[in-house]
Amino acid sequence: MRTGVRHCGPQNKELLNSPMLPQSRARSRQPSQSDSHPLPTSRRGVLALAGAAAVAPLLPGCGGGSSPEPYLPATIAWGRNAIREATAAQGGKARAASVALLHEDRLVWQEAFGIAGSVPHTLATPETRFNVGSVSKVLAALAVMILVDRRQLELDAPVVGYLPQFKMLSPGYRDITVRHLLTHASGLPGTHLHHLFAFAPLPGYAAELEATLADLHLKHAPGTMAVYCNDGFTLVERIVAAVTGQAYPAFVQTAIFNPLGMARSSYTLQPLPSGSFARGAIGGVEQRQEFVMGHATGGLCTTPGDMMKLAALLLQGGEHGGQRIVSKAGLAELGSMQHPGLRNVLTPDWQPGLGWDSVRHPGLEAAGVVAWQKSGSTMFYTSDFFVLPRARLALLLTGSAAEFMPGPIAEGILLRALHEMGTLRTLPPPVSTAAPALATTSATAVQAVLGIYGRATKPLKALSPDNQRIDLRVWSAKAQGWEPLSEGLRLRSDGWWWSDAQPAIHYRWEQSEGRRYLLSRERAAAGHYWSTTPLGQQMPPAPGPLPPAWTARLATTWQVANEAPDSIPLAMGAGTATLQELPDLPGYLFWDDSQFLLPLAPDRAGMTVQVPQNAGRDLVELVVTTREQQEWMHAAGWAYRRLG
DSSP: OEEEEEOOOTTOOBOTTOTTOOOOOOOOSSSSSOOOOSOOSSHHHHHHOOOOSOOOOBOOOOOSSSOOOOSSHHHHHHHHHHHHHHHHHTTTOSOEEEEEEEETTEEEEEEEEEEEEETTEEEOOTTOBEEOGGGHHHHHHHHHHHHHHTTSOOTTSBGGGTOTTOOOSSGGGGGOBHHHHHTTOSOOOSOOOTTSEESSOOOOHHHHHHHHHTTOOOSSOTTSOOBOOHHHHHHHHHHHHHHHSSOHHHHHIIIIIHHHTOTTOEESSSOOOTTSBOOOEETTEEOOOOEESOHHHHOEEEOHHHHHHHHHHHHTTTEETTEESSOHHHHHHHTSOOOTTOSOOOOTTOOOOSSOSBSSOHHHHTTTOOOEEEEEEOSSOEEEEEEETTTTEEEEEEESSTTOOHHHHHHHHHHHHHHHHTSSSSOOOOOOOOOOOBOOOOHHHHHHHOEEEEOSSSOEEEEOSSSSOEEEEEEETTTTEEEEEEEEEEEBTTSOEEETTEEEEEEEEEEETTEEEEEEEEEOTTSSSEEEEEEEEEOOOOSSOOOHHHHTTOSEEEEEOOSOTTBHHHHTTOOEEEEEOOTTSTTSEEETTTEEEEEEETTEEEEOOOOTBTTTOSOOOEEEEEETTEEEEEETTEEEEEEO
16 A cells, blocks of 8 residues: 655756655664564563755655656666565564655655554555654764854764763773764663653653763773764763753754754654654554654654755755755765774774764675665664765665564665666676585684674574584573574685575674674675674683672562653563573673673673674663662663562
């Protein structure tokens, strides 16, 4: 089902700055807030989920009268079918989807699919709003660069210069800069969970994060590695408020939304009219509006058409309607690779800009095209946003389900548009999964990489049946044991370990900064390139046995007790976590069937892994307090009461 189709030729134009311009998430293998999972039953599920010329006229869509021939008709036809197939493949979970495609100064296609809500029955239109999750980070970076232009901020100035009250237990917090916050290099733990997603607005999220950080450590020294981090962007909210005197949403409204005429873009501060937004669902049951309290990190509610106004600003050098919104230098900084000097990178696939996941997206790079890309997800939505600065293209694709995967579809639309425009002579062919020749390896080399690999989510285990082949296992919370992930891996002449049963995904071990890491190389969903991802860090033996205070807490279950009744994670079944010690790795605390921690004191346990990109994100520090002779466990803003 679809409605609100707009795919017109260039002769129908309307000024971009018109406030009446009609408005209209797949995951690629890029670091982002976008993972697709079944309904979460714990914290794991929640996190596995977030030129200088003036802008020329923008084509909003067809008006009345005769319809001209559509522009890029083959691209639009392919994209429409791909979106339909993707939503149908989810068994109706993605109830609505919406897309907009910009070329040069023309909005050549916007279309909505499905239903925005069933009570009353409301078809999705290009004006239907979606929460776009971490795509919001692009707006946060742009807001910062506007303040840099105004000389109210400096990218490489310490955060404490703007937030003198900000502090942490690790002295290195004084070295965190504004740039570190925007490029995931701050060393902050990851994501503050308390009151992040709810069915009603719950104010005070950013201030609470800042206060909570005062009792936590850094997970790595600022500027030494890049690990996806929502907390850094939430601190940006505090900085913007400190230097402007305006709350972050108000500043973005006045500095970006209003000048660009983004009338259908806002943060989730109050309820929207029924029927104006796409509703999410839990277990097939339609839900109320989703509010995201981390505004800068993931709280933008918008339409693809509105986001094309932002894209037009970026394509046109930072000016709109003769008014400069951001300087050329600021715009260039947004799209510049930010981490050329990091020591612990492991893979070149992640080349972040300011706010962008990548400013050299590998799927478009494989076709010789520069693309800036940002994906995002929330509890109910997934999105992907692309801007191709040289090819003069932009696209946003969004859907109302965490299972919807916009990344491969978005890549496919853009590649076909480039081909139909004549920029690409042919579409890039799929990469070959033919295995190269076997290589020899020693038993000593195999033994060195065996063991358990820690990360933010379910750990991995490498074993060998014969000192030549390697089997990988993944921890199962349900089975409370290790389940097969990939078996019979053998070293090939390309330096990767292949399994005959899984030719499209390979593994490799690398050492960096004195640590051994497991990496995967997977054929990306679009099929024409490989994507390399750090998966985990080999866990060394613990320095000693667990102390008595922590031993007494083993084999316990803890229940979140400080979420509001309107909490979406609680509605989705999250809220319990276990504390145990795995026989495979004695001396470590194993929290929530996911993370390994080491005791720092009788009432505190700290983070143990440093994995770049996504696998090291959202780590927790456990802090125990006592109230009325009852122990409470604190992690990522959640306060847990012991059960039993």
